[in-house]
Each structure stands twice: as structure tokens, then as C-alpha cells.
Amino acid sequence: MQKFETLTGVAAPLNIVNIDTDMIIPKQFLKTIKRTGLGKSLFFEMRYTQDGKEIDGFVLNKPSYRKAEILVAGDNFGCGSSREHAPWALLDFGIRCVISTSFADIFYNNCFKNGILPIKVSPENLRKLMDDAERGANATLTIDLPKQEIRGPDGGVIAFEIDPFRKHCLLNGLDDIGLTLEKAASIDAFEKKQKSAQPWL
Amino acid sequence: MAKPRTLYDKIWDDHLAHEAEDGTCLLYIDRHLVHEVTSPQAFEGLRMTGRKVRHPERTLAVVDHNVPTTDRSHGIAEEESRIQVETLAKNAAEFGIRYFNELDKRQGIVHVVGPEQGFTLPGTTIVCGDSHTSTHGAFGALAHGIGTSEVEHVLATQTLIQKKAKNMLVQVDGKLPRHSTAKDIILAIIGQIGTAGGTGSVIEFAGEAIRDLSMEGRMTVCNMTIEGGARAGMIAPDAKAYDYLKGKPMAPSGAAWDAARRYWDTLVTDEGAAFDRVIRLDAANLPPIVSWGTSPEDVVAIEGVVPNPDDIADEGKRQSKWRALEYMGLKPGTRMTDVELDVVWIGSCTNGRIEDLRNVAKVVDGKKISSRLAYAMIVPGSGLVKQQAEAEGLDRIFKAAGFEWREPGCSMCLGMNPDQLKPGQRCASTSNRNFEGRQGYKGRTHLLSPEMAAAAALAGRFVDVRKAG
Numbered sequence: 276m277q278k279f280e281t282l283t284g285v286a287a288p289l290n291i292v293n294i295d296t297d298m299i300i301p302k303q304f305l306k307t308i309k310r311t312g313l314g315k316s317l318f319f320e321m322r323y324t325q326d327g328k329e330i331d332g333f334v335l336n337k338p339s340y341r342k343a344e345i346l347v348a349g350d351n352f353g354c355g356s357s358r359e360h361a362p363w364a365l366l367d368f369g370i371r372c373v374i375s376t377s378f379a380d381i382f383y384n385n386c387f388k389n390g391i392l393p394i395k396v397s398p399e400n401l402r403k404l405m406d407d408a409e410r411g412a413n414a415t416l417t418i419d420l421p422k423q424e425i426r427g428p429d430g431g432v433i434a435f436e437i438d439p440f441r442k443h444c445l446l447n448g449l450d451d452i453g454l455t456l457e458k459a460a461s462i463d464a465f466e467k468k469q470k471s472a473q474p475w476l
Numbered sequence: 477m478a479k480p481r482t483l484y485d486k487i488w489d490d491h492l493a494h495e496a497e498d499g500t501c502l503l504y505i506d507r508h509l510v511h512e513v514t515s516p517q518a519f520e521g522l523r524m525t526g527r528k529v530r531h532p533e534r535t536l537a538v539v540d541h542n543v544p545t546t547d548r549s550h551g552i553a554e555e556e557s558r559i560q561v562e563t564l565a566k567n568a569a570e571f572g573i574r575y576f577n578e579l580d581k582r583q584g585i586v587h588v589v590g591p592e593q594g595f596t597l598p599g600t601t602i603v604c605g606d607s608h609t610s611t612h613g614a615f616g617a618l619a620h621g622i623g624t625s626e627v628e629h630v631l632a633t634q635t636l637i638q639k640k641a642k643n644m645l646v647q648v649d650g651k652l653p654r655h656s657t658a659k660d661i662i663l664a665i666i667g668q669i670g671t672a673g674g675t676g677s678v679i680e681f682a683g684e685a686i687r688d689l690s691m692e693g694r695m696t697v698c699n700m701t702i703e704g705g706a707r708a709g710m711i712a713p714d715a716k717a718y719d720y721l722k723g724k725p726m727a728p729s730g731a732a733w734d735a736a737r738r739y740w741d742t743l744v745t746d747e748g749a750a751f752d753r754v755i756r757l758d759a760a761n762l763p764p765i766v767s768w769g770t771s772p773e774d775v776v777a778i779e780g781v782v783p784n785p786d787d788i789a790d791e792g793k794r795q796s797k798w799r800a801l802e803y804m805g806l807k808p809g810t811r812m813t814d815v816e817l818d819v820v821w822i823g824s825c826t827n828g829r830i831e832d833l834r835n836v837a838k839v840v841d842g843k844k845i846s847s848r849l850a851y852a853m854i855v856p857g858s859g860l861v862k863q864q865a866e867a868e869g870l871d872r873i874f875k876a877a878g879f880e881w882r883e884p885g886c887s888m889c890l891g892m893n894p895d896q897l898k899p900g901q902r903c904a905s906t907s908n909r910n911f912e913g914r915q916g917y918k919g920r921t922h923l924l925s926p927e928m929a930a931a932a933a934l935a936g937r938f939v940d941v942r943k944a945g
Contacts, residue, residue, distance in 0.1 A: 291792070291795075291799065292796045293672075295909075295912075297909070298911065298912055302891055302892045303892070306556035306559075307556075308516035308517065308560060310624075320918075351670075351671060351672040351675070351705070355911060356607050357607040359514065359623035377675060380675055381621055381702075381707060385623035389625070440496070451625070451629055455629065455633045459633075466634075469504070473736070475597075475736040476506055476600065
């Protein structure tokens with residue numbers, strides 16, 4: 276997994292609440308057996324007409340946001356389906372950080388498995404960041420994971436919380452499975468205990 | 477005296493394989509369901525790292541999302557779908573996992589199949605790369621959806637890295653009125669708490685109306701817990717759960733069953749156990765409910781009207797609801813019973829079980845679907861549901877009424893197979909999500925109960941089943 280330390284980039288504003296994973300990547304793109312190549316289909320129905328032409332008004336089609344690396348979005352981002360294709364599509368497009376007031380649990384979790392940092396901020400701070408993002412390429416944000424802060428274009432700083440274990444894994448690009456296998460003795464012991472307590476399983 | 481614990485606390489405690497100082501835990505997973513869409517990259521990950529499946533016998537694979545619901549005996553025409561299905565077959569064989577293919581009578585939607593086979597058991601932890609895994613909580617299991625990286629993690633380690641969620645109680649008191657159903661209970665709850673209302677929580681459903689539900693009804697309620705933001709929903713197991721499971725192929729039998737029963741009887745929330753949040757719903761006054769927008773929280777009683785987003789104070793939310801109305805082609809103040817339909821679709825892991833089909837048959841027996849409809853389709857949740865329905869003659873009732881009677885699978889709930897809405901088509905659907913594009917590009921989905929969907933099919937518009945014939 277790619278490490279995440281600090282990131283300075285253009286932030287795209289997407290001021291819609293309850294952006295679900297069907298909107299992020301519709302079902303027809305879930306037929307892949309790979310993790311890559313989904314970026315061109317990110318936000319497909321908002322981004323393209325039915326005959327495949329770009330819709331000018333959509334934020335990621337505007338010249339200043341075509342290389343956005345940060346997304347600032349409305350409440351409850353990533354609700355719905357568990358499809359990890361949603362963070363895969365964001366990552367493949369080039370987005371490494373999503374900022375919202377809240378995220379759906381499964382999506383939030385999936386981000387960390389792919390080197391994407393989801394940041395929760397207060398509604399006031401989201402409004403501020405949404406305003407910054409509206410200014411396009413003239414106003415980049417800096418995401419500083421070690422310091423847990425977002426630095427705005429005008430010198431403003433917003434602190435954010437993150438689980439220490441998840442932070443550690445992101446900073447070091449760690450593979451979860453490798454970490455868990457280091458605890459194989461605990462899993463063995465659990466299985467032994469369960470076998471005697473619940474032999475029907 | 478030991479501290480009183482909730483049902484969730486108990487199952488959590490009994491599956492804790494490791495706890496780090498910062499509270500990061502390894503939760504042991506008893507049962508892992510696998511389907512074709514969210515697993516190929518996980519198996520590929522195992523191959524690339526030379527890892528094996530730790531417990532193939534605790535894993536069950538079935539195809540459901542991609543399969544056509546027409547005759548499948550000559551293969552799957554669409555290439556990408558076929559490749560995904562073949563990939564699951566190959567992976568199951570390579571890693572030694574039990575697999576129900578598209579021609580197997582036991583095949584169906586993974587969340588219908590698990591309980592049907594007795595793979596789902598009370599007190600177990602169950603995961604699947606599918607958000608509707610919450611369904612299995614109806615049996616008093618801790619069950620939730622995971623992403624593909626976690627699928628790989630469970631395959632390799634039989635555990636998940638977790639932090640404990642909050643305890644939330646949804647208490648549904650009173651007796652449901654005659655034409656209101658489990659679907660109306662869960663739609664009403666989502667309408668009340670919103671789609672993020674349960675985020676970070678595990679919900680326990682309790683109260684007279686929940687106890688009165690059949691297992692099918694309880695599965696409907698737990699299935700849509702994720703639509704309220706909670707990954708898992710659960711109901712304490714009781715005689716109904718045991719009766720459902722007894723004799724199922726993968727359920728314990730004989731002395732093992734008796735031992736399991738003794739443990740399962742302890743799976744109740746202790747008196748005085750603390751919940752972080754409690755929500756109440758009065759079932760006695762619950763009307764049939766239908767959705768009007770593009771989020772499962774956008775619901776209204778059938779006798780109600782499309783709401784006016786201008787009544788919402790928050791600007792972002794107001795704009796999002798206007799966007800939803802525009803997408804749905806509806807105007808504020810329109811009576812729901814005046815909304816006309818193009819398609820009726822009955823099925824899914826929410827409402828594709830035998831009881832759902834029986835309820836539909838009761839409404840449509842001897843009648844005809846409206847000529848307004850482009851079509852009305854019924855997709856049984858599994859091969860066994862289909863077989864049972866046909867044994868009861870339900871298929872003949874459906875076909876005589878003008879419904880298409882299909883092969884089992886996820887079908888138009890998410891439209892990964894050829895069953896999809898056309899742009900602009902309006903569909904009454906017994907499924908779980910009315911998201912933009914969910915059932916087809918620019919398709920318009922309204923969620924409702926099977927009984928309401930059946931009545932809507934006859935009229936070609938929504939009807940209040942309480943007032944119909």
C-alpha cells in the first residue's frame with residue numbers, strides 16, 4: 276500500500292449530501308477482476324452523458340479540477356454498498372484524501388486499506404474548506420498527517436482526529452494481513468478455546 | 477456481580493482473539509460468505525503473497541450478482557459477467573471452498589442462501605463482501621459487510637481488525653396493523669434516524685412488533701440496517717429462529733444441536749445493560765410506506781404527498797433533496813397514490829423469500845397486472861425459494877396475472893445482470909436502495925413492501941393497500 280504523509284493539492288468541492296457508492300462507481304464497472312483502471316469511470320453518471328460525452332458543469336470536468344487530489348464533500352460520504360471499487364476509483368483518478376463531516380463505516384474503513392485518508396471535520400470547517408475548494412487551482416490545501424492538520428490557502432489551520440493505529444498504518448504503508456499474521460499465536464489459542472466451548476461451529 | 481451486557485457485547489466478547497493496548501481488536505470470524513463481485517481481487521491477493529485460505533470449511537461461495545435470471549443452462553452471454561462467475565468457480569476450486577454455481581438448486585442471493593443452509597447460526601460472527609450481510613443478524617448473529625481488502629484478510633486469517641462499535645437499541649412496541657409489514661418498520665426507522673443515523677453503531681431491534689415478526693420479516697428488518705448507517709443489526713434468537721434452522725443442512729444436529737441451543741438461550745441483552753442510544757417506534761400506528769427520493773431516508777406514508785424540500789433549513793440538504801426530486805421527476809405536494817409506474821420488481825435479499833412471494837400471491841391471485849406497465853417481474857431469492865413457490869403453485873398465480881417468473885439472483889436490485897430499468901422508467905421495487913442509477917441509468921426507484929408492490933402492479937400506480945379491494 277502507498278504511504279500517506281503530507282499532500283498538497285487541488286481540492287474539488289462536491290457539495291452534495293449522502294453521496295453513495297453507486298454514485299462514486301456504478302455497478303457496470305464492478306465486473307472487473309482488477310483493482311485498477313476505474314478512475315475514468317469515477318462519478319460516471321454525474322460526469323458523462325449517456326453517449327459518453329463529458330458534462331461541462333461537473334466539477335471534475337472543469338479545467339482547474341481535472342487533477343484534483345482532494346475531495347471536499349457533503350455529509351455521509353460513501354454510504355450504501357460495501358464495494359471497495361469506490362476507493363479504488365478515487366485512487367485511480369488521483370484522489371488521496373476525502374474531507375466530509377461524516378463517512379459511512381464500510382467506505383471509511385475501505386479507504387485506509389488503499390492509502391486514502393478520509394478526514395472528518397465539523398460542519399463549520401467543512402463550509403470553510405468548501406469555500407477554499409471553490410477557488411480551484413488558485414487555492415490548494417495541504418494535508419499533514421503526522422501533525423493531523425489541514426492547512427488552507429490563507430494560512431488557516433484545521434486540526435483533525437484519527438485513530439492512532441490507522442495513522443500508523445497509513446504513514447508506513449503497512450499491510451494489515453502481515454500485521455495480523457504476527458498475532459497467529461493468539462488466533463490459534465482462540466480457535467482452541469472455541470473448539471471446546473462451541474464444538475458445533 | 478458481572479456488568480449487564482447487550483447481545484452485541486456478548487457476541488463481541490466471545491469472539492475477541494486479541495486486544496491491543498489502544499483498543500484495536502482482532503475479531504474472530506466464524507462464517508464467511510463469498511460472491512463473485514467483491515472476491516476476485518482478494519483471491520488474487522492471496523495468490524500474489526502465497527497465502528492460503530485459513531478455514532475453507534468456514535467459507536461458502538455462491539454466485540448471485542451477475543447471473544442472468546433467464547435460462548442459464550446455455551451459459552452467460554455477457555462476457556465480463558461470465559468471466560467474473562468463472563473466476564469465482566476457479567478460485568473456489570483452487571482454495572478448496574464450497575461453491576454453489578449458477579445451475580445449483582441451492583444457488584441464490586448469498587443472504588438468502590446462508591440462513592437456508594443453516595450456515596448462518598445464532599451467536600456467530602458472519603461477514604461477506606456485501607453490505608447487506610446485516611441480514612443474518614435476524615438470527616442473533618453479529619453480521620456485517622466488509623470491503624475486498626477485508627475479504628482477503630478474513631480468507632487469510634479468519635479474523636478482522638476491528639474497534640468496538642456503539643450499542644444502539646431500536647425498540648418497536650405495539651402490534652403491526654394488518655397491511656403494515658417488516659419493510660414498513662425498517663423504512664420508518666430509516667426515515668426517522670436518517671441514512672447516517674446508525675453510523676458507528678450496532679443496532680439491536682427489540683419489542684413486541686419485532687418478536688411478532690416471522691424470521692423472514694426479521695431478515696427484512698436487519699437487511700436494511702445498513703441503509704440506516706449501522707453496519708450490523710441484530711435480534712435476540714428465540715424459538716422462531718431455532719425452528720427455522722433445525723434440520724437445515726449445515727446446522728448442528730443431535731447432541732451438538734442441544735449444546736448449541738443452551739448457548740443460544742444466553743444470547744439476550746441483560747436487564748440493565750447500557751445502550752448509547754435508544755430509538756422508539758410505535759408499530760400500532762404504522763402505515764404502509766413508500767419512498768419518494770433517491771435515498772432510503774426519503775420516505776412517506778402511502779396516504780402522504782411528496783414533501784417540499786424548501787421546508788428543510790440546512791442548505792446542503794435542501795439542495796440535495798431538490799436534486800432528488802428532479803431526478804425522480806416529481807413535484808412537491810403530489811399525492812403518492814397519483815404517481816404512475818412503468819415497472820414493478822419483486823425480489824432481492826430484502827424481500828425475495830417465500831413469505832414475501834406468498835404475500836404477493838394473495839394480492840394478485842385471479843387478477844391481472846395493469847396494461848400501463850412495461851413489465852412486472854418476480855425474482856425468487858434462491859433456487860430453493862423458487863422450488864417451494866412452485867410446489868405451492870405460486871408461479872402459476874404470478875404468470876396468470878402477467879408477471880415474469882425468473883431464475884434466482886440479485887437481478888434488478890442493482891442491475892448488474894441484464895435486468896435493468898431504462899432511463900426515466902419508474903419502478904416500484906421491493907429492494908433496498910433507491911439511489912440514482914441503482915436499477916439502471918436514470919432509472920427511478922420507489923421502495924416498498926411486497927404487498928404494496930403487488931397492489932401497485934395491478935393498478936399501475938401506487939395504491940393504499942388498506943383501501944384496495
